[in-house]
Structures are given as structure tokens and as C-alpha cells.
Amino acid sequence: MSTLYTNFCYPTEIHDVAKLFFDDVELTESNVATYKLVEQCVDGEFAYLAQTAGLSERQSVNCNGLDELRCIRLRKRYAKLAMYRLLERATGRSMPWGSLTGIRPTKLAEQLAKEGEDWQKSFTQLLGVSQEKTNLVADILRTQGVLRQRQKGSADLYVGIPFCVSRCSYCSFTSGEIDRLKKYVAPYVEALKNDIIATLRFAHSKGIGIRNVYFGGGTPTSLSAAQLDDIMNCIDVSPVEYTVEAGRPDTLDAEKLAVLKSHGVQRISVNPQTFNQSVLDVIGRKHSVEDIYEKYRLAKSFGFDVNMDLIAGLPTETYPMFCHSVDEAIRLAPENITVHTLALKHGSALKEQSYSAKDVANMVQYAQQAVCAAGYAPYYMYRQKYMADNLENVGYCKKGKMCLYNIGIMEEVSDILACGTNAISKRILSDENRIERAANAKDVITYIQRNEEYLQRKFKLFE
Numbered sequence: 254m255s256t257l258y259t260n261f262c263y264p265t266e267i268h269d270v271a272k273l274f275f276d277d278v279e280l281t282e283s284n285v286a287t288y289k290l291v292e293q294c295v296d297g298e299f300a301y302l303a304q305t306a307g308l309s310e311r312q313s314v315n316c317n318g319l320d321e322l323r324c325i326r327l328r329k330r331y332a333k334l335a336m337y338r339l340l341e342r343a344t345g346r347s348m349p350w351g352s353l354t355g356i357r358p359t360k361l362a363e364q365l366a367k368e369g370e371d372w373q374k375s376f377t378q379l380l381g382v383s384q385e386k387t388n389l390v391a392d393i394l395r396t397q398g399v400l401r402q403r404q405k406g407s408a409d410l411y412v413g414i415p416f417c418v419s420r421c422s423y424c425s426f427t428s429g430e431i432d433r434l435k436k437y438v439a440p441y442v443e444a445l446k447n448d449i450i451a452t453l454r455f456a457h458s459k460g461i462g463i464r465n466v467y468f469g470g471g472t473p474t475s476l477s478a479a480q481l482d483d484i485m486n487c488i489d490v491s492p493v494e495y496t497v498e499a500g501r502p503d504t505l506d507a508e509k510l511a512v513l514k515s516h517g518v519q520r521i522s523v524n525p526q527t528f529n530q531s532v533l534d535v536i537g538r539k540h541s542v543e544d545i546y547e548k549y550r551l552a553k554s555f556g557f558d559v560n561m562d563l564i565a566g567l568p569t570e571t572y573p574m575f576c577h578s579v580d581e582a583i584r585l586a587p588e589n590i591t592v593h594t595l596a597l598k599h600g601s602a603l604k605e606q607s608y609s610a611k612d613v614a615n616m617v618q619y620a621q622q623a624v625c626a627a628g629y630a631p632y633y634m635y636r637q638k639y640m641a642d643n644l645e646n647v648g649y650c651k652k653g654k655m656c657l658y659n660i661g662i663m664e665e666v667s668d669i670l671a672c673g674t675n676a677i678s679k680r681i682l683s684d685e686n687r688i689e690r691a692a693n694a695k696d697v698i699t700y701i702q703r704n705e706e707y708l709q710r711k712f713k714l715f716e
């Protein structure tokens with residue numbers, strides 16, 4: 254256990270930096286701690302002194318003439334930087350994303366560029382981001398191009414289906430096994446339909462156009478074809494893009510795919526996670542590798558664009574096994590391949606990592622090289638807490654095959670009207686540089702019982 258003392262008000266950020274290096278770290282109010290960080294201010298210059306036995310690191314930033322918001326941002330950034338550099342020296346380890354935590358690297362790059370800085374130089378020389386990750390951000394910004402622009406006057410519709418057929422060991426979603434929750438499925442479908450109809454009516458009354466529709470979960474296709482049809486009948490708009498995160502191959506059949514097609518769905522996912530049967534068994538996926546090939550072929554026969562998710566760092570999957578998974582995905586040539594890094598979060602059955610951090614970094618590197626060599630480009634990325642080796646998730650696409658919804662949500666350029674359990678509506682107040690949110694109930698029962706109350710919260714957000 255490492256203990257950390259900070260004399261000022263950014264304990265969360267400092268704690269996040271310490272978590273990059275230590276699994277176990279405790280914040281203390283006492284200044285007798287293994288690591289200390291102290292803030293001082295003289296004439297608008299903020300200095301941060303980070304110390305541990307025999308080592309110290311000082312960073313400072315001049316905030317004279319800056320508005321309050323920018324000053325706070327810089328103070329946090331330099332406080333984290335002082336602690337990061339100290340921990341780097343104390344442990345002899347560097348992190349691929351340097352001192353960056355809790356911010357989307359693409360957004361920071363854009364922000365720095367707007368403020369007149371050479372963001373690539375700031376990433377590598379100041380913030381400690383590796384050259385490889387800096388290049389990744391540059392590639393993503395290039396691929397996204399004008400799609401990064403704020404979409405005003407429209408919103409994306411998110412529909413959440415919180416059911417799945419069985420639970421993967423790494424899953425932390427608030428999804429439940431559909432057989433276990435059988436008695437709630439029909440009432441949920443009714444509540445969801447009510448939510449969608451009222452939300453679309455509201456959007457229409459406010460002149461908000463629906464640009465993209467996205468079904469996520471859980472696994473939406475764990476519902477029956479009739480239930481999917483029933484829900485999709487409520488969506489009386491013609492979106493630019495219509496996506497269903499089908500996910501599990503064992504939930505797909507021709508009847509469901511025909512329903513999706515009849516409602517104008519263009520994109521679905523068929524997620525292998527791995528092409529190694531022994532790993533599928535270990536993580537509790539309850540389907541075979543052959544199912545992946547079969548359902549992929551079936552999806553393509555309906556003409557869907559397909560995304561395939563892979564995960565680096567799954568238990569028992571070695572580097573050569575992971576490379577095989579990447580090669581198989583490339584061979585099948587779906588329109589999108591998304592490479593995730595395993596994140597062990599609260600709520601997942603899998604608690605411990607069973608791989609070395611170096612292996613996972615190598616896996617991610619192999620995936621990036623192989624996928625790009627096959628003609629895909631990285632087009633969005635996000636980082637989560639507790640990711641293996643502090644890495645990232647990256648979506649790759651064939652030319653012109655980006656998922657617009659993913660860019661909108663990850664880059665925070667689209668408002669989101671969200672329906673269903675655990676779905677979060679978002680409104681971007683670009684003039685104030687701020688995002689407001691309204692979250693629906695996290696569990697199915699509360700969502701069904703208090704449907705109307707959550708609808709009103711959502712409407713208030715967009716009033």
C-alpha cells in the first residue's frame with residue numbers, strides 16, 4: 254500500500270495519477286505519507302512540489318492574465334504532472350499516456366491547438382505521452398476531420414437493452430441474464446416503447462432532428478425478433494445512421510436480422526472478442542468460434558456493415574493467440590474492427606489480471622500495425638479507468654465506414670437523447686464549454702416503475 258498526501262483540492266486527480274503506478278494507494282490527510290504533493294502560489298505563479306524519500310519534483314505554471322477556468326485547468330494539469338514525474342523517477346516506469354488521466358486525449362490535443370500550442374510537442378515533451386500514442390491521436394484527428402464538429406440542432410437517439418444471454422466474466426455492464434429476468438422483459442419493452450415514443454415526440458416539438466440511432470446494451474439481440482420489431486416500430490424517424498450492437502453471435506438468427514433490415518438498420522456488431530475457443534470457454538461466452546464465422550457470414554448476406562470487437566488481455570490468451578484473433582478478424586474483413594484493452598471494473602466476476610502488462614502493450618501494438626497495414630484507419634478511441642497497462646480502446650474503420658454515433662459520443666460533439674435503463678442523455682452547452690446529463694434508472698425495476706419521472710428529467714435537460 255502506498256500512501257499519498259496532498260495539501261490542496263485535487264485529491265481525485267492526484268489519486269488517479271498514483272493509480273497508474275500502484276494497484277493499492279490510499280489518500281491520507283496526514284502529511285506523514287510515502288508521497289507528498291504541496292501547492293504554493295506566489296504572484297499568480299503556482300508551484301507544485303512532489304516529494305518522496307530522497308526524491309523531489311517541482312513543476313510550476315504562471316496563471317497571470319488567464320481566466321479562472323483555464324487557470325484551474327492548468328493548475329490541475331501541473332499538479333498531476335509533478336506527481337507523475339516523481340512517480341516515474343521513483344518507480345523507473347513510464348506510462349504510455351504519461352500524466353494524462355480523466356481527459357480524452359483527442360479533446361486535449363484540440364484544446365491545446367486552439368490555445369495556440371504545438372500539441373504534439375506538449376504531449377511528448379511536457380505531459381510524458383509516448384511518441385506512439387501521440388501519433389495515434391494525430392491519426393484519429395486526421396481520420397475524423399470535419400466529423401469532429403459540433404452537431405447543432407440535432408441529437409442522436411440511444412436505446413438501451415439491459416439484457417444478455419449469459420454473463421462474460423469481464424462484464425461490468427448493468428445487464429442481467431434474460432432467462433433470470435424473464436418476468437421483467439415484457440414490462441421493460443413496454444416502458445421502453447413509452448420512453449422512445451415520448452422522447453421522439455418531445456424532440457419533434459423542439460425541432461431537434463434525430464441524426465443517428467444506436468441500440469446498445471447488454472445485448473439488444475438477446476430480445477426476440479418480435480420484441481425488436483415492436484420496439485423499432487416506435488422509431489418513426491429516418492436517421493442518417495442506424496446501428497445495433499448485436500454483439501453475441503449466439504443471439505443472432507435470420508429472423509432477427511430480417512427484422513433489423515426491414516427497419517433500415519445498416520450496421521451491426523458481431524463481436525468475437527477472441528478467435529480462440531479455449532479463451533471463449535474461460536470467459537464464459539457460451540458460443541463457439543464456428544458460431545462467429547457462421548453469424549458473420551449470415552450478417553453479410555443481409556448486407557450489413559459489421560463491426561468486430563476484440564479484447565487484448567483476456568485471461569489465458571497469450572500474445573500469439575491474440576495475434577491469431579487479430580489476423581482472423583482481418584481475414585474476414587468487416588468494415589470496423591475495435592480493439593479493446595481489458596478493463597477490470599467493479600461488477601465484473603473477473604477480478605485479477607492474468608497477463609503481463611508488457612504482453613498487453615505488445616498485443617495492442619501488433620493489432621494497430623496489422624489492422625492499419627490491412628487498410629483500416631483508427632477513427633476513435635477512449636480510455637477507461639483500470640485498463641490493462643493504462644492503455645486504450647481504439648476503433649478502426651475501412652475508408653468511409655466510420656460509425657458516426659461513436660464519434661459523436663466519444664468526442665462529445667452530439668447531444669444524446671437516451672432511452673432505457675442506465676442510459677444517459679447528454680446536452681452539450683458549447684458556449685459555456687460544459688455538458689449536462691440526465692441519467693435514467695440503473696436497474697430495470699426502477700426504470701419500469703418510475704418511467705415518467707425519468708422522462709421529465711430528460712425533457713428538463715433539453716428545455
Ligand code: SF4
Pocket residue numbers: 417418419420421423424425426428470471472500501
Ligand atoms: S456479451 Fe457483452 S453485455 Fe453480454 S455479458 Fe458479455 S460483455 Fe456483458
